[in-house]
Amino acid sequence: MKFEDIKKIGVIGAGTMGKGIAQVFALYDYPVVLVDTESSILQGAMDKLKKFTEPELWDKVAGNITTSTDKGLFGECDLVVDAVFEEITVKKNVLSSINSICADSTIIATNTSSISINELALSITNPSRFIGMHFMNPPVRMQLVEIIRGENTSEDIVAVITQLTKAMDKIPAIVNDSPGFVSNRLLFALIGEALKLLENGIAAKEDIDTVMKFGMNHPMGPIKLADFIGLDVCLSIMKVLYDDLKDDRYKPPAILKDLVAAGKFGKKCGQGFYDYKKRNAEK
Numbered sequence: 267m268k269f270e271d272i273k274k275i276g277v278i279g280a281g282t283m284g285k286g287i288a289q290v291f292a293l294y295d296y297p298v299v300l301v302d303t304e305s306s307i308l309q310g311a312m313d314k315l316k317k318f319t320e321p322e323l324w325d326k327v328a329g330n331i332t333t334s335t336d337k338g339l340f341g342e343c344d345l346v347v348d349a350v351f352e353e354i355t356v357k358k359n360v361l362s363s364i365n366s367i368c369a370d371s372t373i374i375a376t377n378t379s380s381i382s383i384n385e386l387a388l389s390i391t392n393p394s395r396f397i398g399m400h401f402m403n404p405p406v407r408m409q410l411v412e413i414i415r416g417e418n419t420s421e422d423i424v425a426v427i428t429q430l431t432k433a434m435d436k437i438p439a440i441v442n443d444s445p446g447f448v449s450n451r452l453l454f455a456l457i458g459e460a461l462k463l464l465e466n467g468i469a470a471k472e473d474i475d476t477v478m479k480f481g482m483n484h485p486m487g488p489i490k491l492a493d494f495i496g497l498d499v500c501l502s503i504m505k506v507l508y509d510d511l512k513d514d515r516y517k518p519p520a521i522l523k524d525l526v527a528a529g530k531f532g533k534k535c536g537q538g539f540y541d542y543k544k545r546n547a548e549k
């Protein structure tokens with residue numbers, strides 16, 4: 267498979283990331299098949315995309331994205347990107363079904379934040395065409411795509427995905443498979459420590475975020491960033507990092523587990539560490 271052979275792209279999972287990944291491909295003129303389990307989820311995803319796409323670009327985005335609950339449509343795709351829940355069994359099931367639907371030459375990529383590429387590759391026959399393509403949130407605005415090479419990923423596929431990333435005006439960083447890769451290994455050391463400071467009463471969440479925002483020039487503080495990522499996603503990532511690295515800095519803090527257990531998943535549901543339903547919520 268060469269870069270020029272990528273004519274049509276599939277994305278599975280139309281949540282926070284999947285819809286944004288579909289939007290990026292569509293903006294760069296790729297026809298995209300976006301699949302989720304229910305039509306109402308797909309409709310909700312398209313409604314949100316419309317809200318967050320410049321009006322003059324909406325016809326292009328809407329015209330290039332076909333939504334469906336039928337994974338069979340991936341049979342026509344040259345690249346399929348997984349963006350379903352960060353749960354290993356869910357991802358493995360989804361990847362095996364993509365594997366059985368798609369041609370042996372189709373590149374299969376995953377947007378996983380933390381799960382081992384080598385482990386997920388076990389669900390794919392011919393794992394040389396399996397790769398991590400880790401977009402950041404929101405995909406349309408964030409420039410980085412972390413490209414993760416599994417032990418069986420072919421260098422040709424790394425080159426194709428690198429070229430595709432650059433063709434969409436994004437910046438690739440190529441890393442070898444390792445828990446949390448580079449991005450989340452570094453980010454969750456910071457978020458985990460910020461949550462420990464909060465839990466231990468060292469400072470209020472606003473002050474912790476203010477230190478990093480105005481002292482270190484981060485665009486937002488780590489606790490607000492956790493809310494933006496989704497606290498359920500953060501918890502899954504920390505569990506994977508802790509289980510794999512056995513390093514206490516990634517041990518999910520009780521304060522995070524409690525919010526997730528209470529269904530407070532962060533910005534996407536209006537409540538996390540911060541309240542997003544209130545007008546004039548902390549910026």
Ligand code: NAI
Pocket residue numbers: 278279280281282283284301302303307348349350351352356360377378379380400401402403494495496499
């Ligand atoms: P999300 O929970 O917003 O969306 C997941 C979507 O997958 C849902 O719409 C769900 O209905 C769908 N889904 C689940 N099982 C499915 C199946 N069997 N078939 C079809 N669709 C299915 O999750 P989010 O945040 O978009 O995360 C997706 C992936 O992206 C995860 O691997 C996550 O680690 C990764 N990621 C998340 C980032 C974030 O900031 N939220 C950043 C970078 C990567």
